[in-house]
Every structure is written in structure tokens, then in C-alpha cells.
Amino acid sequence: MSQQSPVSETESSQQSNDTPVTNGAEAAVAALEAAGVERLFGVQGGAIMPVYDALYDADVTHVTMAHEQGAVHAADAYGVVSGRPGVCLATSGPGATNLVTGLADADLDSDPLVALTGQVPTNLMGKDAFQEADTVGITRPVTKANYFASTPNRVGDAVREAVSLAGDGRPGPTLVDLPKDATLGETDRAPDAPSTSTAPDSADAEAVQVAADALAAADRPVVLSGGGVVKGAASPELRRFATEYEVPVVTTMPGIGSFPEDHDLAMEVAGMHGTGYANLALQQCDVMLAVGTRFDDRLTGGIDSFAPDATVIHVDIDPTEISKNVHADHPLVGDAATVLAQLSDALPAAPDADAWREQCRTWKTAYSMEYDLPEDALAPQFVVEALDALLPADTVVTTGVGQHQMWAMQYWTFTEPRTWVSSHGLGTMGYGLPAAIGARYAADDDQSVVCFDGDGSFLMTVQELAPPVREQLDVTVVVLNNEYVGMVRQWQDAFFEGRHAASDYSWVPEFDKLAEAFGARGFRIDDHAEVEETLEAAVAYDGPSVVDAHVDPDADVYPMVPSGGDNGEFAMNQEQLDRL
Incomplete structure (x- = not known):
């Protein structure tokens, strides 16, 4: 994808900036x-x-x-x-x-x-x-x-x-x-005017019509909304399309917020730690309209077992993504918003899918994301849900990478695009805190910005507490502190006979006190009774605050599909995982 691009000194000197330059x-x-x-x-x-x-x-x-x-x-x-x-x-x-x-x-x-x-x-x-x-x-x-x-x-x-x-x-x-x-060096050459876009806009009209006919004939249709929907500002078009034709919507992790998760058609996130009902919807659909997704392995699990009966309509602005991982029966290259509008215009009728929608609702009940509250430990899911209940729907959530990222993904209800900011493909620990700084500057003044982090992830970029203290940025950081590199510990328990090699982080500092040393406000939570009052105080503080939430060290992230596994065979607990 990369290229080195020298710029010629003899290019047209049409200028868009009248400011004189000297070097x-x-x-x-x-x-x-x-x-x-x-x-x-x-x-x-x-x-x-x-x-x-x-x-x-x-x-x-x-x-x-x-x-x-x-x-x-x-x-x-x-x-x-x-x-x-x-x-x-x-x-x-x-x-x-x-x-x-x-x-x-x-x-x-x-x-x-x-x-x-x-x-x-x-x-x-x-x-x-x-x-x-x-x-x-x-x-x-x-x-x-x-x-x-x-x-x-x-x-x-x-x-x-x-x-x-x-x-x-x-x-x-x-x-x-x-x-x-x-x-x-000296120069009086101001920059040329910005170049115009050369990216494709609309897809081939004939290909769109064939794809629309396939979708209209579907018995079990599903929309898979990827990060390209958010980046292409196509969320309004996707929402109109899905609701007008009553097609259930699954999102990828980068696609979170492209479709409101509180909508009846929302199946939420699919993949390794996605909801069981989202994975079942993908695995059992007969036509999949995939928009702006690269079908990475964390979404698909084993490619050979992924959506085995689906006719795949793949919409993407980058033609190199089409059929790179999952074969596209109907490739549509173009801008997501434009192509969704084309499909809407071309669709002869809504799919006859009443039974399918009822099946999706049944799965949402059967594989709900409910969890148990331990009596002697703090449930991380409870902390995420409690903060979600305190803050507006347009709150921007950033995360590091690990178990805390998955709990934030699963237990925060996202309804707006560009409110979920995380590291997806590279999985970069330490991303959350500096991302919260960038998000704070980009968000509207009346939007809240919160960061969920883990103790291991937070420790990687903790020095970035200094800039928001200096600038008095209103960001709230919640460290779901289990004194482990939690996802590594979970995998060691599941696949390495519980040998916790280099994953025990009981030596990390007290993050509430460390925050105070930086000049931020520090808070600590140890049990469920403290959660609401402490989070309210952290959110109310007009500046950077850090909540050190000491959560259950044995809490695991479920559902879970083993790496490379069949997404339809997900585990809801350790016992089920042992049988896979």
C-alpha cells in the first residue's frame, strides 16, 4: 500500500496560500x-x-x-x-x-x-x-x-x-x-493547491442491480457494517437502508457505532469476543451485505468455516480488499454511502425475512450478555455499565488493548459513529490514554471523553498523564486493574495449563496515587457499593481523573471463539471452551 512519492520542483505553481514563505x-x-x-x-x-x-x-x-x-x-x-x-x-x-x-x-x-x-x-x-x-x-x-x-x-x-x-x-x-x-534552506515556493480525490464513487450499475436482486431474494439477510462505514461517513445511509428493509445488522469492531446498538435490528459486534447472536447471524445468513470491512481473522475465525451458506455482497472503496480474505460473489467497488444509496434505489423489494428476524431476536435472548456479580470481587462489566449509565450517548470512549477493551466493547451501548476509538488490527497496548487526548481535542466541547484501560496497558504510556494535566483537559480514565496482563492470563489458563509466565502484574503502582503525583485527581474502587459514587465524582471533576478500579483478577472475557475456530461454536464460559 505504501509508495515513496517525490514531488517535482517543476510542478504547476498554482497556489492556495498567499502567505509568503522564506524557507x-x-x-x-x-x-x-x-x-x-x-x-x-x-x-x-x-x-x-x-x-x-x-x-x-x-x-x-x-x-x-x-x-x-x-x-x-x-x-x-x-x-x-x-x-x-x-x-x-x-x-x-x-x-x-x-x-x-x-x-x-x-x-x-x-x-x-x-x-x-x-x-x-x-x-x-x-x-x-x-x-x-x-x-x-x-x-x-x-x-x-x-x-x-x-x-x-x-x-x-x-x-x-x-x-x-x-x-x-x-x-x-x-x-x-x-x-x-x-x-x-531559502525558498519562496508556497505549496500548490490541494489535490482532488481520485477514489471511486459509485459502483458499476449493472453489478449493483444483480446484487440488489440477490438481496431481495434472501430468506436470511444480514448487513455486516465495518469501519469503512464510519470512515466514509456512511452511517446515515446504512441506518436508512437497514431500517427501511428490516435487515439485521452486525458490526465489526471498527464498525462500532455505525448502527445504534439499542435498535431492535442490532446484533452488535461479531468475532472472537463478539456476541453469540451476532456470530450466529453471520454463520447462518444466506446473503451478507458487507460494507467497508476487510474480513480480518479476529472477525472471521477460520475462513473455511465462515458464513458457509452466504452469498457475499462486498462493498469497499479499495478494490484490493475485495476477495482478499473472503470471496465476494458480488463485488461493488465504491464509496460506502454512494453504493448503499445505489443498492436502495435498485432493490426491487424488501427481503421476506420475518422468520429470520424472529430467529435473531430468539438468539439475543438465548445468548444474552448477562453476567454474575461475585460477592467478594468487583465485576469489570459492572464498572463499564455504571459509567455508561452516567454519561450521554455521544460520549467518546477510547481504550487500550486487552480484556478491558473487550469489556468496553461488550458492555457500553454505542449509538453514534466516531465514539469508539481503539486499536483494532495492530492491537497496540498503551493506545488508550494518548488516544483520549487526541479525542478530547477533536470532540465537541460538550462531549464527554473517557478511557478504559488495563493495568498493563496503562503502564505503557502512563507518562501521557502529563499533557492533560498541563492543559487541564477534561478526560476520565478508568483502569480495570486485575494485576495481570489479563488477556494473556486468560489464554494461559485456557491453552497453557494455567502457567502464568510473565503475566502477573501484582507489582504495578497504585494508579490513583500516581495520578495525584502527576497533578490529576485519583480515585480507587474496590467493591460494587463504591462504583456509582466514585464514578460520579471522577466525571464531575473538571480536569483529568484516574479511577483505579481493582476488579476480579479471575474474570474472563466471554463469549470466546478459539483462534481460527468456527464462529458458530463459541464458548460462553470456561467449561464450554474446554469442550471446543
Whole structure:
């Protein structure tokens, strides 16, 4: 997916920014301003210093993060919530390499992101100069495109194109590597006007009609709504389509919020830890309208056993995703919102699926997500549900990765797009806290932002408590602390005879006290009776707060489909898992 894209010095000089520039760094900032970029996340350093100097008087707000990985995750989340590319900055060498995890994360999740990295002067490249690294070579596999701006005249256009491409078509991360002599060097070349989209819009009309006929004839239809529905701003079209034709809707993890989970047609999330009823709906459907999904292994389980009787209609803006993992009987390449409108216009009649809808309702009752409340321990699910009950429906939820991520996914009721911000494809622990910072800046002022984290995940980026304290950002972090790397412990119990090798985290600090040391408010919860009052106090605090919730260390995430298994054969508890 990646490509290195040099920018020609002889391209048309049609300009969209009248601000005069005198050097490459000013050209970079002018390109950001022309693209409407309002906020940057970064860490200062030697090779990127000229760009920071140009930002000093610019109409762009910079947020200094504690670590470059925090900067890239914050920028990523900013893009997820706002729908516009988030931008991060880092210096050369370790600054740039510290961005790699976040770039890979954004690449797998198709998040719009731009990274600007400093580089040693061109005359020192290849000579093992101080803080030199082959940033373009290192990041090529995990970017949609990357650029090396070798001269001052190339800088502005490279940055302009990187911002444009990051949000064009299927979104993704881009990077511009900026040698110090290029940013310091003189130029009067302002960036060209932003390029226009070349992504496909509508699908082939004849193919749409054939697919619509297949859907109309279905007895057991289902819509699978993926992350592309959210990124393509197609949630309204998907909701209209599903409700008008009364088709049950399953979502992928990245597709959470694309369809309201409190709707009668909602089957919620499918996959390894998805609901049993969502997995059954996919496994037993006869026609699947899959929109904006890449059919990754956490969704499908074993490909050979996935939706065995389904005729698959696959809508995606990226033709390389069609039939990559799951064969598409009806491939429809185009923008999700546009193609859904095409299908709606082409559908001759709604599917005759009364019996199927009744079956789906029966499954929702039979495999409900109810759980037991232990008498001597705090149920993590209870904490998630209690906070959900306290906050508005448009609250933005970020997470790290692990058991806490699954409990947040399962027990928070999502009804709006761009309110679920998590690491899906790469599964990056430590994502939640810096993501909450980016989400806070992107969200509306009256929206709440909360982060669910685990003790192991929170500890990976805990230094990012400093920026929200400094900026007095109103974010609430709830650490579901089981003193384990919980998902690892669960798998060790299930598949490694309970040998807890390097998963016991009883040595972690008291996070409520650590939060106070940073200048945030700290709270602690040990039992169910404390949950409501403590969460109310944490939410009411106008600034960053951290709730250290000491949850049941033996709590596991169910339902569960063993890796590569049949999604129709899910376990609701350990005893059932042992039989699979």
C-alpha cells in the first residue's frame, strides 16, 4: 500500500496560500494552514526544530506530548473522531522510529494521519550522523505513502500532498521526512493547491442491480457494517437502508457505532469476543451485505468455516480488499454511502425475512450478555455499565488493548459513529490514554471523553498523564486493574495449563496515587457499593481523573471463539471452551 512519492520542483505553481514563505520550514507550515490543519501533536528535537520555529507565530496549535508514541496515537485518535487527518511531529532518529508503532496501527485501521519527521542534513545522510535513521525506508511498509523532501522547494508540496492523500479514498497514514538543510534552506515556493480525490464513487450499475436482486431474494439477510462505514461517513445511509428493509445488522469492531446498538435490528459486534447472536447471524445468513470491512481473522475465525451458506455482497472503496480474505460473489467497488444509496434505489423489494428476524431476536435472548456479580470481587462489566449509565450517548470512549477493551466493547451501548476509538488490527497496548487526548481535542466541547484501560496497558504510556494535566483537559480514565496482563492470563489458563509466565502484574503502582503525583485527581474502587459514587465524582471533576478500579483478577472475557475456530461454536464460559 505504501509508495515513496517525490514531488517535482517543476510542478504547476498554482497556489492556495498567499502567505509568503522564506524557507522550507515556513513552506511546510503554510501547507498545513492551507489544508485547514488546526492542531498538531509532537515532541521537539534538533532536526525538526526549524519547523517548530516556523510554528511559533502560525495559526496552528501545537500540543507537546511526553513521548513520540503518545503523539502519533493522539494524532491518530484526533483523525478518527474528527474525520480529518491528525498530524504529528517528531525529530530524526529515535523520534521518528518512536512513531513506527503508531503508523503501523493507523495503517492497519485505515486512519487518516500525517507524520512530519526531521532528518539530518542531506550531506550527512548515509554517514551514521547523530540521530540519523532511514526513516523513509523504515516507514515505507506501514504508510500509505511517504515522501523525502530533499530541497527547500519540495517541502511545501510534499506536505500538502501528504495531508491530501491521508484522507483521500481509503484513509491511511502518510509521512514526510524533512532534512534540516531543506527546512532551513531559502525558498519562496508556497505549496500548490490541494489535490482532488481520485477514489471511486459509485459502483458499476449493472453489478449493483444483480446484487440488489440477490438481496431481495434472501430468506436470511444480514448487513455486516465495518469501519469503512464510519470512515466514509456512511452511517446515515446504512441506518436508512437497514431500517427501511428490516435487515439485521452486525458490526465489526471498527464498525462500532455505525448502527445504534439499542435498535431492535442490532446484533452488535461479531468475532472472537463478539456476541453469540451476532456470530450466529453471520454463520447462518444466506446473503451478507458487507460494507467497508476487510474480513480480518479476529472477525472471521477460520475462513473455511465462515458464513458457509452466504452469498457475499462486498462493498469497499479499495478494490484490493475485495476477495482478499473472503470471496465476494458480488463485488461493488465504491464509496460506502454512494453504493448503499445505489443498492436502495435498485432493490426491487424488501427481503421476506420475518422468520429470520424472529430467529435473531430468539438468539439475543438465548445468548444474552448477562453476567454474575461475585460477592467478594468487583465485576469489570459492572464498572463499564455504571459509567455508561452516567454519561450521554455521544460520549467518546477510547481504550487500550486487552480484556478491558473487550469489556468496553461488550458492555457500553454505542449509538453514534466516531465514539469508539481503539486499536483494532495492530492491537497496540498503551493506545488508550494518548488516544483520549487526541479525542478530547477533536470532540465537541460538550462531549464527554473517557478511557478504559488495563493495568498493563496503562503502564505503557502512563507518562501521557502529563499533557492533560498541563492543559487541564477534561478526560476520565478508568483502569480495570486485575494485576495481570489479563488477556494473556486468560489464554494461559485456557491453552497453557494455567502457567502464568510473565503475566502477573501484582507489582504495578497504585494508579490513583500516581495520578495525584502527576497533578490529576485519583480515585480507587474496590467493591460494587463504591462504583456509582466514585464514578460520579471522577466525571464531575473538571480536569483529568484516574479511577483505579481493582476488579476480579479471575474474570474472563466471554463469549470466546478459539483462534481460527468456527464462529458458530463459541464458548460462553470456561467449561464450554474446554469442550471446543
